[in-house]
Every structure is written in C-alpha cells, then in structure tokens.
Amino acid sequence: MSYLVIARKFRPQTFAAIAGQEHITKALANAILRDRMPHALLLTGPRGVGKTTAARVVARALNCTGRELNTEPGESGAESARDAVEPCGECANCKEIAASASMSVWEVDGASNNSVDNVRELIDSLRSLPPPGSKYKIYIIDEVHMLSTAAFNALLKSLEEPPPNTVFIFATTEPHKIPETVISRCQRHDFRRLPATVIATRLAEIAEAEKVQLDEPVLNFIARKAQGGMRDAQSMLDRLLSFSGGRVDLELAQQIFGVVDHSFFLNLSDAIFTQDPERCFKLLDDAFVQSLDIRHFVADFIAYWRQALLLGTAIEGAATKGVKTDDERLQALLQLSEGEYVDLKSRLADVTAFDLQRLFDIAESTVRSALTSTYPRFVIEAGVSKMATLPSMRDLPSILSDISKQLSGSGFAQPVSGSVSSAKRPVVESMPAPQAGAPQEDKINKQQEAPRASAATDMPQRTDGGSSFSESSADFNPSWQDFVHHVKSRSEVMLAAFLRRVSANKFATGLLELQGSEFDLKSLEESTSLSSLRDCLHSYSGFSNWKIDFKPTEEHVEDSVASMEIKAEKQRKSKIVKDSKEDPLVKAALETFEGSKIETVSVLK
Ligand SMILES: [Zn+2]
Structure with a gap:
C-alpha cells in the first residue's frame, strides 16, 4: 500500500469538496462564473492544504463542457456561484484532467523543471491554441519558487502579455x-x-468510505499530528491502515507515530502547574522508555505551550474586558478538539498569562538546547524541572490594574500607589478624651444621698467610650480615669504619674481607696503629694472632705489607669491589625499575590 493511496483516491474533484479553504474556492468560482478569471493565479500556503488540488479543480471548471447541461449559472451569491461552476466530472475534459491526460492542462513541477530551458519549452507551447473542445490552456507550476531567476525572467514576458485563453x-x-x-x-x-477539526471530519468520512473503524481519539491524534496538512493526515491514515486489519485504536497510532499526545502534555503541565517535578520526571521517563523521537517530542512540547499561552492570554484578556472567550475561534486557532479545548481551558483558570509566558520561554529555550544537544533527554528533564519549580509571579502593571479594579469594585476610592502600607489605614478608634468641666453642686448632693458603685466597676465602661461624667448626666459618677486626667491638666505631673500606676478600689464622693505598690503609695502619702491630691479631689468633685485610704499590694495593679491604657492601646492595635486584614486594599493585594500572607502589621501611630 502506497502512502498516497488515500490522498489520490479521495482527492477533491469539486470546489465544495476542498475542505477548509472556502474563502478561496468561493472567490475562484465567482471569477469563473463572471468570466473574470485572471491570467495568473498564485496559490500560496503550507504543504498539503489543497493548492494543487484547487488548481486542478479550476482547470476542470474552466474547460468542463458538461456543466451547462446540469445547472443554470447566474444565481446571486458566492455559494450558488460555486455550485454553478462546479465541474461535472462526467465530460471528456473533466475525466482527462482528473487522469492527468488532458492536452489542455500542463502540470509542471517547478522543483525538477526549474531551468530557463524548461520554461522556454513551456513558453513555446503557449503559441498553440487550446486543443479542440477546450476553451482554455492551463499551466500549473507547482513549487514555482524553485524556478531560477533566468526562468522567472523568461516567464515574465508571458505574464505581461498573456496569450488569450491562457491561465x-x-x-x-x-x-x-x-x-x-x-x-x-x-x-x-x-x-x-x-483546523484539526476539519481534518478529523474528513478522515472520518474517508474511514467510513473505506469501512475502517477509527476511534475519535485516533482521528484527533492524526489530525493534530498533521499540523494543518490534509495530505499529511491522509498519509498517516494510509500508514495506520497498512498496519491494522480494519480497526485502529489510539495505542496503535501512538506506537506508530509516537506515544506522546495531547493528554500526555496535559498531564505534564498538571505536574508543572502543581510544582511537582518528581511527577514530571516519571511522565518523561514513561515517554522516553518508548524510544521516543526527540524531534517529534520537542515539536509537540513547544506546540502545547504555545496553545497554553495563547489560550491563557485570551482568557485573561476576556476577563479584563468582562466578556466571554470566543471559544469557537480559539478552538480552531489552537487546532484542538472540543474535549481537548475544554480540558486545556479548565487547567488554565488559575494560571496567569504572565506565568504562561515565562513557562513558554523556558520551554522554547529547552527545545532549542535539546535539538542541538548530545543528551537531549537530560536537557528536556532539566528544562521541565525548571518549569515545575518556577515561583509564581505577577507583572507589576497587571497587579496594579487588578488592585485598582478591586478597589473601584469595593467603592474604596483610594489612589493606588506602588506600595501597600498599613500606615494608610484609618485610625480605628481613639481614646476617649478627658471630660472637661466640673459637676454642679446639686448633683453632688444627690450623689451623697445615694452613693454610686465604686469607680473600679465603672472604669471599663469608660474605656468603651461611654461618658459617665457629662453635664447631661443626672448623677455625679466619678471616674478615676477622668480624675487622673484632671490632675494632669492641673500640671501636677508627678502626682498624675503616680496616680496612673495605682488603682482606685473605691472612688465615691468623699471616699478614695488606693491600691498599689508600696513605693507608689508611699510617694503619694508624702505630704506635698497628699495635699496636692486633696486639692485636685476638691477641684474635681467640688467636695472638700475626702477620706483617703492606701492599700499596698505585692501584685500587679491591673486596674490602674496606666494598665488600662496599655490594655486599651493593645486592643486598639489588634483591632487595627484585624481591620487591616479586612481592608479592601490589603485583601486585593493578598488575592493578587498568590500565596502571600500578612507577616506583620505596623501601627505607626
Ligand atoms: Zn465536465
């Protein structure tokens, strides 16, 4: 069985049968229908995509004599134009051209007939008229770029003044x-x-006509291996069929054309994305054990990372614009089957385009090194290992744009700067300001009639910010903390400093019991301090007759103003720290920098 059996047998004989090049076949058919066929066509493109096939169909369509009997040209629209000019396939011209036996069609291989003499021979033939029954003489020169400069120059004259009815x-x-x-x-x-899908569809048609059972994974495998070339795909199918009795599965296809396919690279990229170099080595080992062709492997390897990069970039671009990805177009661009496309896309959801670009760069340099190395396997292993240990990074512009987006979404209208600083956090709650002014006499009298609870139990309320000593207050409700502030405001700095360190077990009108270290209490008991304290109590309460008790203790005084302030400050700072974690700017930064965490929050004031 020859490799080209299928390609010949299933060579398209009509414009409609030329798969995947509709933009060209419609234009050509239209030109034929309107009798505006140019004297020279240049068909470019990769090998095996239908160029010479299209040239032959044009030749048949130009010279077909059976067509007018079947169809009536002149309907509007390219599609119907194509239908109208399709060669009939039945007339003598159609049959002769299909069999390469027509006198009206010269088919020349430019690679082997590239001299000026070859071209002169061709030009000489231009003088003759088309053979009887044929309207046109058609010269098809394949691989025309192989012609020598002299040959091109000889040809140029004929292109400038083409003989009539010559194409x-x-x-x-x-x-x-x-x-x-x-x-x-x-x-x-x-x-x-x-597109791989077009090739796979065509292969399925051929398989059905040949009564061969081909699994869909096999079709996709061949379609992608052919890299957009229908002829290559058909050659591969030929080769597969020559190995099998009628049923071809993926395993056989992989044995013949190499074990690695899309699923292999999906698995490998999974291991890379999850930073699992060991699994990468295992997968590579499995692949290399099957005496892998390095050239095929690196081509597929870099092709996979291109697909990942393009798709990842498209996903990110669509997300930025707030639109959906154009899956149909992307699937065609990446030459993936629907299932493969979905598989790849799902894997890229958490990978940034920036990281994909970096992975692609490593893959590309790995491939280049592998192709020139005596030890390509080692180079590939080292490259994949590098990819699997690459720390995730973000590019600065995308970070800033993400943060700014999240901020605008949260309504947190703060200009974005390069640094994320806790210094910008709003101050959560300030300490209650000392109350100014003195209570009125009648309130104090009431207080005398019904003494309030001790100051110690009231103090926590003060730290919560409640005011127990405002002018609107119905009762005199002395606050030890307020009193200490009052002392300080009278410039009794030393006295205030000692009072801050002791606690007031009892603080009601006329009664003050202080608890603290022996040293602090002794300092307060000193005559100057004590008289200052009495003065302050008088000015604070308006009441002059105070009984002051001192209770020394060995223990730390928890209720002292100093301790309370330290406690309150601790609470304030821990609230700032807690709030900062909820802050939109900080949250945005945490989400943006994957794996980042808050190490410390410095409260600057
Ligand atoms: Zn015909």
Whole structure:
C-alpha cells in the first residue's frame, strides 16, 4: 500500500469538496462564473492544504463542457456561484484532467523543471491554441519558487502579455522567494493550515468510505499530528491502515507515530502547574522508555505551550474586558478538539498569562538546547524541572490594574500607589478624651444621698467610650480615669504619674481607696503629694472632705489607669491589625499575590 493511496483516491474533484479553504474556492468560482478569471493565479500556503488540488479543480471548471447541461449559472451569491461552476466530472475534459491526460492542462513541477530551458519549452507551447473542445490552456507550476531567476525572467514576458485563453496557476509554499515582478502580475490566494477539526471530519468520512473503524481519539491524534496538512493526515491514515486489519485504536497510532499526545502534555503541565517535578520526571521517563523521537517530542512540547499561552492570554484578556472567550475561534486557532479545548481551558483558570509566558520561554529555550544537544533527554528533564519549580509571579502593571479594579469594585476610592502600607489605614478608634468641666453642686448632693458603685466597676465602661461624667448626666459618677486626667491638666505631673500606676478600689464622693505598690503609695502619702491630691479631689468633685485610704499590694495593679491604657492601646492595635486584614486594599493585594500572607502589621501611630 502506497502512502498516497488515500490522498489520490479521495482527492477533491469539486470546489465544495476542498475542505477548509472556502474563502478561496468561493472567490475562484465567482471569477469563473463572471468570466473574470485572471491570467495568473498564485496559490500560496503550507504543504498539503489543497493548492494543487484547487488548481486542478479550476482547470476542470474552466474547460468542463458538461456543466451547462446540469445547472443554470447566474444565481446571486458566492455559494450558488460555486455550485454553478462546479465541474461535472462526467465530460471528456473533466475525466482527462482528473487522469492527468488532458492536452489542455500542463502540470509542471517547478522543483525538477526549474531551468530557463524548461520554461522556454513551456513558453513555446503557449503559441498553440487550446486543443479542440477546450476553451482554455492551463499551466500549473507547482513549487514555482524553485524556478531560477533566468526562468522567472523568461516567464515574465508571458505574464505581461498573456496569450488569450491562457491561465497560469502557480503554487508555492514559499512565496517570499518569488520575484515581486511575478507576484504583482498574479492574483494571489493564501491557503490556510486546516483546523484539526476539519481534518478529523474528513478522515472520518474517508474511514467510513473505506469501512475502517477509527476511534475519535485516533482521528484527533492524526489530525493534530498533521499540523494543518490534509495530505499529511491522509498519509498517516494510509500508514495506520497498512498496519491494522480494519480497526485502529489510539495505542496503535501512538506506537506508530509516537506515544506522546495531547493528554500526555496535559498531564505534564498538571505536574508543572502543581510544582511537582518528581511527577514530571516519571511522565518523561514513561515517554522516553518508548524510544521516543526527540524531534517529534520537542515539536509537540513547544506546540502545547504555545496553545497554553495563547489560550491563557485570551482568557485573561476576556476577563479584563468582562466578556466571554470566543471559544469557537480559539478552538480552531489552537487546532484542538472540543474535549481537548475544554480540558486545556479548565487547567488554565488559575494560571496567569504572565506565568504562561515565562513557562513558554523556558520551554522554547529547552527545545532549542535539546535539538542541538548530545543528551537531549537530560536537557528536556532539566528544562521541565525548571518549569515545575518556577515561583509564581505577577507583572507589576497587571497587579496594579487588578488592585485598582478591586478597589473601584469595593467603592474604596483610594489612589493606588506602588506600595501597600498599613500606615494608610484609618485610625480605628481613639481614646476617649478627658471630660472637661466640673459637676454642679446639686448633683453632688444627690450623689451623697445615694452613693454610686465604686469607680473600679465603672472604669471599663469608660474605656468603651461611654461618658459617665457629662453635664447631661443626672448623677455625679466619678471616674478615676477622668480624675487622673484632671490632675494632669492641673500640671501636677508627678502626682498624675503616680496616680496612673495605682488603682482606685473605691472612688465615691468623699471616699478614695488606693491600691498599689508600696513605693507608689508611699510617694503619694508624702505630704506635698497628699495635699496636692486633696486639692485636685476638691477641684474635681467640688467636695472638700475626702477620706483617703492606701492599700499596698505585692501584685500587679491591673486596674490602674496606666494598665488600662496599655490594655486599651493593645486592643486598639489588634483591632487595627484585624481591620487591616479586612481592608479592601490589603485583601486585593493578598488575592493578587498568590500565596502571600500578612507577616506583620505596623501601627505607626
Ligand atoms: Zn465536465
């Protein structure tokens, strides 16, 4: 069985049958229908995508004599134009051209007939008229870029003044090698690589016609391996069929064309994304054990990372614009089956385009090194290991734009700066300010009639910010903390300093019991301190007759103003720390920098 059996057997005989190049076949059919066929066509594109096939269909369509009997041309629209000019396949011209036996069609391989003499021979033949029964003479030159400069120059004259009813059709994979003077005299059509889905569909049709059972994974496997070339895909199918009795499964296909396929690279990228180099090595080992062809492997390897990069970038771009990804277009662009596309897309949800770019860069340099190395396997292992241990990073512009987006979404209108600082956090709650002014006499009298609870039990309320000593207060409710502030406000700095360190077990009108260290209490008992204290009590309460008791203790005085203030300050700071974690700016930064955490929060004031 020859490799080209299927390609020949299933070569398209009509415009409609040429898969994946509708933009060209419609234009060509339209030109034929309107009798505006240019004298020279230049068909460019990769190998095996239908260029010479299209050239032959054009030749048949131009010279077909059976068509008018079947169809009535003239309907509007390209689609119907194509239907109208399709060669009938039955007339003598159609049959002769299909069999490469027509006198009206010259088909020349530019690679083997590239001399000026070859071209002169061709030009000589231009003088003759088309053979009887044929309207046109058609010259198809394949691989036209292989012609020598002299040959091109000889050809140029004929292109400038083409004989009537002569059509040149040049096909090439490398149009850049053709002189501009030639290109400018041709109507150019660029053939595309075929989407894998188009190839897979065609292979399925062929398999059905050949009564061969092909699993869908096999079709996808071949379609992608062919990299957009229908002829390559058909050659591979030929080869597969020559190995099997009728049923072809993926395992056989992998044995023949290499074990690695899309699922292998999905698994490998899983291991890379989860930073699991050991699993990478295991997967690579499995692949290399099957005496892998390094060239095939690196080509598939870099192709996979290109797919990941393109898709990841598209996902991120769509997310930025707040639109959906154009899955149909992307799937065609990446030449993936629907299932493969969905698989790949789901894996990229958590990977940034920036990281994919970095992974691609490593993959690319790995591939380059592997191709020139004596030890390509080691190079690939080292490269994959590098990819699997790459710390995740974000590029600064995307970080800033993300943060600013999240901030605007949360309504937190703070300009974004490069640094994230807790110093910008709003101050949560300030200490209650000391109350000014003195209570009125009648309130104090009431207080005398019904003494209030001791100051110690009232103090926690004060730290909560409640005011127990405002002018609107109905009762005299002395606050030890207020009193200490009062002392300080009278410039009794030393006295205030000692009072801050002791606690008031009892603080009601006329009665003060202080508890504290022996040293502090002794200092307060000193005559100057004590008289100052009495003065302050009088000015604070308006009441002059105070009984002051001192209760020394060895223990730490928890209720002292100093202790309470330290406690309150601790609470304030821990609230700032807690609030800062809930802060939109900090949250945005945490989400943006994957794996980041708050190490410390410095409260600057
Ligand atoms: Zn015909």
